[in-house]
Structure formats: structure tokens, C-alpha cells
Amino acid sequence: MTTVAPDMRVGQLLRGWREQRRISQLELALRADSSARHISFIETGRSRPSEEMILRLAEHLDVPMRERNALLLAGGYAPQYTETALDDPAMGALREGIKALLEGYEPYPALVVDATYTVVAANRGIAMLMEGLPEHLITPPVNAVRITLHPEGLASRIRNLPQWRGHLLAQMERQIALVRSDALRELYDEVAAYPLAETGADGGHGTEHGEDEAEHAYFALPLRIEHDGRVLSFVSSISTFNTPMDVTVAELAIETLLPADPATVAYLQSLTP
Incomplete structure (x- = not known):
């Protein structure tokens, strides 16, 4: 409230x-x-x-x-906008729409987060990337930024961790400049203090099967992450709801990870039954 x-x-x-x-x-x-x-x-x-x-x-x-x-x-007036819990029956159509959207994006990863990056929904592509992570990071409520930058989380698998970490921290800094959220500031202070994971932090110059990253003409900063002995490359896109009338809906963001090279596309599609 x-x-x-x-x-x-x-x-x-x-x-x-x-x-x-x-x-x-x-x-x-x-x-x-x-x-x-x-x-x-x-x-x-x-x-x-x-x-x-x-x-x-x-x-x-x-x-x-x-x-x-x-x-x-x-100012002495009643609040104009409602704040309805996502599990409220009134949000049934929204939940079903989000579920259909995430499932329709498979096998590519996609998730929905709230204003403090708590994951409220995710598809099997995200579950695939999180395979093998420790229980204390994947036990709900799961935080997308924490699980990405924590040394025991995805950070140890991200091949260009310094660049991706810088991107995430800059994104949080811009958000903090726009909103007044103690919870968001506390999260930023926590993840910014994490040490860089040693494994996979090659500054974006790792190779896969002898193939140098420079051979790919990436159109945006990629997330290069190891999975099952392979390096997958994604670019991130974030969407929000237009003209929301509820605080909960206004604070939701849908992040989709788009494959950034043909090898990633082929591998993910090979996993689809």
C-alpha cells in the first residue's frame, strides 16, 4: 500500500x-x-x-x-490507480496472456520481472539456462539480476561477464534515477559488490570450437553464456505494457532473449521435441 x-x-x-x-x-x-x-x-x-x-x-x-x-x-486525494496482486482472480486474463506469450517464444528464453527484478514468470528456455544452479539462488522468489551476477549463479558461465555486468548495472542506475525505490537501491548495492566470477569471465574474447567471436557481426551487445559445453549468444529485448491502469501491471517488464547467431538458433531448435 x-x-x-x-x-x-x-x-x-x-x-x-x-x-x-x-x-x-x-x-x-x-x-x-x-x-x-x-x-x-x-x-x-x-x-x-x-x-x-x-x-x-x-x-x-x-x-x-x-x-x-x-x-x-x-494532496489530500484518493489514489487513482489500483494495485492488484498478480495472483488475484481479476488478473486471470493477464496471467494467461503472459503464459501464452512466454510459451510461444520457446525454445528461446523469456521471462517477466517486476520493478525490483523479481521473476514472476519464465519459460523453459530460462529454466534451461538455470540448470545446475544452487538451490539458494533458484528458490522463489528468484531475482533475475541476483541470479545473473552472483558468483555462484550464471556469472560463472557468462563468457563476456565484465561487459554484461556493466550493461546490467548501467540499466539499474538509469532506473534508480527515474524512480525512488529503497529496495532497488539495496539490490544494486548488493550485486555491484559481487566479485567477478573467475570462470568464463574472458572479457568477450572466448572461442567456441576454434571460432572467434569477432567472426560474428553482432548488432547489439550479446549475452554469451555457456550451456552443456557450448557457448550460446543472445541479445536482450525488454517490453512493457502500454497505457497501464494498475500499478502491478505498470511495473511488469517482459525480457526476451533473441538468438544472436545461427549456431545458437540451430542448437535451441534441436532441443525442441
């Missing part, structure tokens, strides 16, 4: 989001069809914004849906 400190006024919160986005009062006023004077009065508490104004400013400041509810509460 969204809560806000009783002494935290909506104007202070809006000013914090505006400063975080590095937008001037005048620029925000122009975007929201208001005036810099009115924005200033809202931020200093001299003017109480309407519910419509709070939502309009939040929209132009790209405030996450969860935090929009916090703004409304601080």
Missing part, C-alpha cells in the same frame, strides 16, 4: 520530481499549460493543486504510477 509522511506536502514532492528531471518551473508550466507563478505557488504550499493538476504535472514529469498515488495522497 502506498504511504506518505504526514508532513510531506504535495508541493515538496512535486518540486523533488521536477528537480530530479532537471526541468525549470517555466518549462514545466509550458508543458502543463499553466504558469511558472502557479507552479511556484504549488511547490511552496501557497496554492493547493487540484487532483487534475497533480495528475497533469505527474504526467509531464514522467512520475511512475506508484508515486502518482503518493502525490495524490499528499
